[in-house]
Amino acid sequence: VQRYALELAREVSPDLIDDPSVEYGFLLHDVGKIGIPDRILQKPGPLNEGETRLMRTHTLLGEQMLGGVAFLRGEGLHIVRSHHERWDGSGYPDGMAGIPLAARVFAVADALDAMTSDRPYRSALSWATAGKEVLAQSAAQFDPGVVRAFVEREVALRLVRSELAA
DSSP: OHHHHHHHHHHHOGGGGGSHHHHHHHHHTTGGGGGSOHHHHTOSSOOOHHHHHHHTTHHHHHHHHHTTOGGGTTHHHHHHHHTTOOTTSOOSSSOOSOOOHHHHHHHHHHHHHHHTSOBTTBOOOOHHHHHHHHHHTBTTTBOHHHHHHHHHHHHHHHHHHHHHHO
């Protein structure tokens, strides 16, 4: 997922890569899942309301865990907290639109990785299916500019997927 995010960032705003906290934020985005019980992380079916509420705390737990790490302050920490926010403001933990650019880039990378990877509750989707979903979520879940970057960098993103699958 970090490699996908770097590819997208190069297209959207190459200066993002100049901030070392961004790459660390991409890498450590889910560190807060350390505080989520394995019975929830590995559940083979849908989460119930309470489990979903607990799972959604991983963004805040991660921010709390990493908040004192100087090299993550700024964009890196925004990625950890806000990577599940949505362009339309209906995400979590804050339910706000207008999140920092690095978090908007990462949201597409994370969703792409999630859709194309096996999960305890479902098999991986094909790249084509995942790509259609990214396009369908432009201006809803995802920043339209980042979706355009996905289209522009799709060949490079597929290459990343092939390299990692080998």
